[in-house]
Amino acid sequence: MTLKLYDTATRSTREFVPLVAGKVGIYHCGLTVQASPHLGHIRKEVVFDVLRRWLEHEGLDVTVVANVTDIDDKILAKSAEAGVEWFAHAYHFERELHEAYAALGCKPPTYEPRATGHIPEMIELTQVLIDRGHAYPAPDGSGDVYFDVKSWPRYGELSGMKVDEMEAAADADPRGKRDPRDFALWKGHKEGEPTTASWPSPWGRGRPGWHLECSAMAGKYLGDTFDIHGGGIDLRFPHHENELAQSAAAGHGFARYWMHNAWVTMAGEKMSKSLGNTAQVSEVTKTYNPRAVRFFLLAPHYRSTIEFSPADDGTRGSLAEAEKAIERVDSFVERAREFLATDEGTPDPQSVAxxxxxxxxxxxxLSTPAATASLFDAIRGGNQAIADGDAVRARSFAAAVTQMLNVFGIHPEAPEWAGKAAGSDLTPVVDGLVGALLAQRAKAREAKDWAAADAIRDTLADLGLVITDTPAGPRWSLEKK
Structure with missing residues (x-):
């Protein structure tokens, strides 16, 4: 495999070579679980799920670590507004995050550490930085500890920014800082904050800064140096810049490649909770086929912006177009099924250009636009082979398309999509009812009661369901009006 990735740190596309042969370690920043996840959040999950699937397809053993930030200023503020404990607030939205993963067919991370479960590692890293002269406790008695930006000459290397051009860090009270751009490693407990949201430390009770959390957790589970660090482009500065600075200043090699996906926008603006222009995953997947939502997020190149319109106007790249693409996929999979369900040996996808x-x-x-074009070219070729009655070629096309769909994570018969095809909470119920009727029809056919069998088929057809008899048994689909 010769995989080339665009490395944000070097601003160049370069060959990816794993740190350890045959193994890949990936860390991507998870969510701050303060509110429901929207499409802007979940695009990152889909992008890195496709990366993982591709690396695994190429025979690599992939470890994915994606953290959960479950303690943060926003969590404390929003939980107070809601009148619930901060940890209950965070756990509620952590569960919603997991539901969003599952809704879009993302494999769960190899490990998903919570920030609150790694306070000792964060305190240890902070002390290392103090001992090395790159951090200092605030002299104002606040209990805050700051990273000394000017002590680290490489600061700004990831974003390409110069220290003198940067604005002041806004993550803590500036009174105790040597420089307004110094950022908080540890935040002293403040009056009015819940005592449960603080932990003992050499500098007094407090809690970790956001940037410190990821450095400590990435190091614990992937080692001082690992392969790929990723996240949304909005995290490049200051979050990832600060992660890199504190980890490198502590003597760690940290990430060898940096990957950042672009935004999902609405009306040209970054999708964000603060702007109120969000599209929650739980709501979008009620209206659209979840596989179409996943396809909508993965089909454009991960470094290009996606424009989402809740009032779908049918423009290029829309969710409606994604649903049509999924219909084409499903139609081919249905037609090609019988060509794979034989004992004629394993078909060769390599024979398909x-x-x-x-x-x-x-x-x-990960040029998914070109890869998507290849997928649908293969579907056209497969459909032609089926129409020509060329079983050998049809089986090769079917095998090739199957592998492509598995890499994209959109194969309709994959376990993660069971009961989700219609994008509705009623799908499992409908599937069960239709299955029961099809079982009755099968019994009628066995008894040669053709009138009863045809009556069941006609009843389902009147409801808009198309029944297709295949060697693997009857299949149903909803006819599009």
């Missing part, structure tokens, strides 16, 4: 093009595209910095 579109499969080679797909591999080339994915190895070119």
């Amino acid at each position: 579109q499969y080679a093009a797909f591999i080339q595209a994915m190895n070119d910095d």
Whole structure:
């Protein structure tokens, strides 16, 4: 495999070589669980899920660590507004995050550490930075500890910014800072904050700063140096810049490659809770097929912006177009099923030119637009082979398309999509009812009661369901009006 990735740190596309042969360690920043996840959040999860699937497809053993920030200024503020304990507030939205993962078919991380479970590692890292002369306790008795930005000449290397051009860090009271751009490693407990939201430390009771959390957790589970660190482009500065500075200043190699996905926008603005222009995953997947939502997020290149319109106007790249693409996928999978359900040996996807093009595209910095084009070229080729009655070619196309769909995570028969195809909470109920009727029809056919069998088929057809008899048994789909 010769995979090339765009490295944000070097601002260049370079060959990816794992730190340890055959193994890859990936850390991507999870959510601050303060509110419901929206499409802007979950795009990152889909991007790195596709990266993981591609690396695994190429035979690599992938470890993915994605943290949960469950203690933060915003969590404390929003839980107070809601009149609930901060940890209950955080846990509620952590569960919503997991539901969003599952709704869009994302594999769970290998490990998902919570910030509150790693306070000792954060205190230890802070002390190392103090001992090395890169951090200092605030002299004002607040209990705050700051990273000394000017003590680290490499500060700004990830974002390409110069210290003198940066604005003041807004993550703590500036009174105890040597420089307004110094950022908080540890925040002393303040009057009015819950005592439960603080932990003992050498500098007094307090809690960790946001940037410190990820450095400590990435180091614990992936080591001082690991392969890939990722997240949304909005995290590059200050969050990832600060992570890199404190980790490198502590003597760690930290991430060898940095990957950042672009925003999902609405009306040209970054999707964010503060702007109120959000599209919650739980709501969008009630209206649209969840696989179409996933496809909508993965089909554009991960470094390009996606514009989301809740009032779908049918423009290029819309969710409506994504649903049509998924319908094409499902139609081919249905037609090709019988060509894979034989004992004629394993078909060879390598004989399909579109499969080679797909591999080339994915190895070119996850070029999903080109990979998507190859997928649908293969579907066209497969449909033509089926129409021509060329079973050998049809089986090769079916095998190639199956592998492409598995990399994208949109194969309709994959376990993660069971009961989700219609994008509705009623899907499992409908599937069960239709299945029961199809079972009755099968019994009628066995008894040669053709009138009863046809009556059941006609009843389902009147309801808009299309029944297709295949060697693997009857299948149903909802006819699009």
